[in-house]
Amino acid sequence: MEKGALDCSLHPVDMHAHLPWWARDPGRAGGILVDAWREACIEAGLVIAVEPSIRLFRSNVDERRVYNALGEYMDLVALSRIPMLTNLVYKTRDALEEHVDFLREHTRTTEEVLEAARLHPEIIPVASYNPDLGVDGNISRLRRVLDKIIGVKIFPTLHFIRPNHGSLSKLYRELEGRGKIVIVHTGCDPGVWELPSLCSHARPSLVEDAARRHRDLVFVVAHLGSYSALTPGIFFHEAVKALSRDNVYADTSAVDPYFVRLAVEESGWDKILFGSDYPYVTGTKPADWVREISLLDIPGKAKEAILRGNAARLLRSLGPPAPRL
Ligand SMILES: [Zn+2]
Structure with a gap:
């Protein structure tokens, strides 16, 4: 393969993508995503709904909490040149309102993802946990759509909840043994969630704990615990440790390829799934991202496994709507 060219013989599977937020119509947003996949020879992929709670954001984050969270990171943040972060230092109140607008703009509901999947068969829908519904409300919604979704995603940052919190156990029990997966955002997240004290719920060790207590449910540690603009690789070693559990996988979305190579060296490649995190x-x-994996200094069979083989094997082990790849 010449440098930079894509090897289309593999037909990768994208295990972590979202609907573009700028196209509000789910069908059109799905079309934009599928076009981007085609350009990468991607055959199918998981599209994850994003349902934050503005109520929870307002009750958890105020100027005082931001000031305390900035602490020793004040200089790093001020110099970061990331507008959403530097505004936290210089125009805190405005920055918090900017976050509310951001959350509103980026919300893509489970229902919107289901609609996109109805129109585009390449899309395999993943529901989002919704803190405003409470655990019982989430369970009743999941029951209604269970045969249409492959699983649910928890965002410990946006949802202000630990993935091993007792209240989520009830939801995990509902999914356990039913051929579903739970994807958990790990690492930091843009905005205030870049501050380590505000992304401490998103630790792979907490996913590992939940996976230990729910052995018949597959957990995916999204972003290999590594996403962080201020301290890249922030929880990487916890992600590698979590991968030692049979029912834990990790995805490469938004991860510096350096950490993907390191993960292959430290934990093997059997449970590492390709993800683009498009369009984030x-x-x-x-x-x-497909090209980055293809160019990694790892064995060819590891690249095939990450780009397709592992996802195909995992999807085959799950129930509908997992396609037979
Ligand atoms: Zn994502």
Whole structure:
């Protein structure tokens, strides 16, 4: 394969993508995503709904909490040149309102993802946990759509909840043994969630704990515990440790390829899943991420496993709507 060219013989599977937020119509947003996948020779992929809670954000984050969270990171944040972060230092109140607008703009409901999947068969829907519904409300909604979704995603950052919190156990029990997966955002997240004390719920060790207590449910540690603009690789070693559990996988979405190679060296490649996090990493497309994996200094069979083989094997072990790949 010449450098930079894509090897289309593999037909990768994207295990972590979202609907573009700028196209409000789910069908159109799904079309944009599927076009980006085609350019990367991606055959199918998981599309994850994003349901934050503005009520929870307002009750958890105020100027005082931001000031305390900035602490020793004040200089790093001020110099970061990331507008959403520097505004936290210089215009805190405005920055918090900016966060509310951001959360509103980026919300893509489970129902919208289901609608996109109805129109685009390449899309395999993943529901979002919704803190405003409470655990019982989430369970009743999941029951209604269970045969249409492959699983549910928890965002410990946006949802202000630990993935091993007792209240989530009830939801995990509902999914356990039914061929579903739970994807958990790990590492930091843009905005206030870049501050380590505000992303401490998103630790892979907490996912590992939940996976230990729910052995018949597959957990995916999204972003290999590594996403962080201020301290890249922040929880990487916890992610590698969590992978030692049979029912824990990890995805490569928004992860610096350096950490993907390190994960292969430290934990093997059997449970590492390719993810593009499209369209959330500014300036990148799924084809760029496929290319990054193809160019890694790891064995060819590891690349095949990460880009397709592991996802195909995992999806085959799950119930509908997992396609037979
Ligand atoms: Zn994502």
